[in-house]
Amino acid sequence: MTDTLLALLPIYGPGLILMSVLLSCLAVPIPSSMLVMVAGGFAASGDLLYWQVFAAAFVGFVIGDQGAFHIARRGGPPLIDKLKLRPRIGPLVGRAEAFVDRRGGSAVFLSRTVASPLGPYVGYLSGALGFKWLAFTVSAVFGALIWSAGYSYVGFQFGSQIDEISALMSNMFGVIVAGAVAIGSGWWLRHSWRSFKARHGAEASS
Template sequence: MTEDILALVPIYGLVVLGVGTFLSCLALPVPSSLLMLSAGGFAVSGDLVLWQAAMAALTGAILGDQLGYYIGHAGGRYAASASRSPRRAHLMEKARRQIIDKGGWAVFFSRWLVSPLGPYVNFAAGAAGLRWSRFTRAGVAGELVWVTVYVGLGAVFADNIVVLGQLLGDVTGLLAALVALGLCALWLRAALRQRPLIPRGEAGRRAKEALVRLQERRKS
C-alpha cells in the first residue's frame, strides 16, 4: 500500500502530497511524512520542483488542520450539551480551560515533534473552544517546521529515504507515546483529586452496613 502511494509521487506529485497531508491531519492512515521525504528526493532528481512540493504539502496540512478543528468544535458543543453529570461537566470544563491556556504550544509541537498526536490535538482544540486565530497561528507555524524538515531531509538524504522515514517514524512514535502516557497520568491525578475522600470511620461504617445487608440477603 505504501509503495503504491509513493509510486504516484513522481506522476501526480503535487496532488498526492496535498491530499496526503490533508488526510493525515484528519487521523487517516496516510504515510504523509514518507511522502514528503520522497518528494524531496524526487525534487533532487528533477521530477518535482522543491518549493512547489513544499507548498503543496503545506497547503494540504493547513486545510486538514482547519477541518479537524471545526469537526472538534461541532463535536465539542454536542458533548457539552449531552453532559448532564455535574462532576463530568466540571472535569470537561477544567480540561477545556487547560487547553485554552496552553493550547497554542500543544498545537505547535504536535505538528512536527509529536506529529502522531496532531489530528487529535486539532479535534481537542476545536472541542475546547481554543480561539481560532490562536489555533491557526500555532498550526501554520508548526506545519512550516514539519514540511520544511521532512521535505528538506528528503532532498539531503535522497538515497536513504526509506531508512530515514523508519527512523523518524520510530522517534516521533516514541515521543507521542510518552506524551500520551504523561497526559493519562495527569488526567488520572486530576480525577483522583476530584474524588471525595471518605473518613476512615465512615468507610468502616459503610463496610459493616454492606456486610449486614449481604448476610440478610443470604438468609432470605
C-alpha cells in the first residue's frame, strides 16, 4: 500500500496527504509520516508546494484527532474494550492507556510528538475517559502543528535521504522510550531504597 500511495502523491498531492493523515489519526494503518516526508521532498524539487504539504498534513491531523475524540466520546469505555479485543491493535491500546495513566493530560501532546505511534489511541481514550474538549483540542492542535512542520520540513531538507531519515526517526523513538523506561526505573529504585531505609530506621529505633 505504501508504494501505491507514494506513486499517487504527485498526482493528488495535498488531498491525498490530508486524507491519509486524517485516517491514520483514526487508527487506520497508513504510513502518514513517511507520506508527509516524501511530500516534503517533492516540494523541494518543485513538484508540490511546501505550504500546501504542511497545511494538508496539519488540517488532516486536526480533523482526524477531533473525529477520534468525538467517536470515543459517544462510544465511551465500551468502545475501548472492543478495541482491546482486536489482536493487532489491542496491545497498542493497552500501551496508550498506561501512557495516559502516567502522563495525564500531557499524554495528548506527547503522543502527537515524541510518542506519535500512540496518538490515535490516546485520542480515543481522551474521548472515552471524558477529557475536557478544550484542553484536549489545545494540546492536540499544538502537537499536530509540531508534527506536521517537523515531518514536512525534514522531507523538504533531506528529500534524497527519506529512507535513512525515516529509519533514524524510528530509532530515535526507540531511544526516547528506552530512556523514559530507564529514568522511570531509576526513580522507582531510588524511591524503594528510601522507603526501605525509612522502615529499617524506624524498626531499629523501636
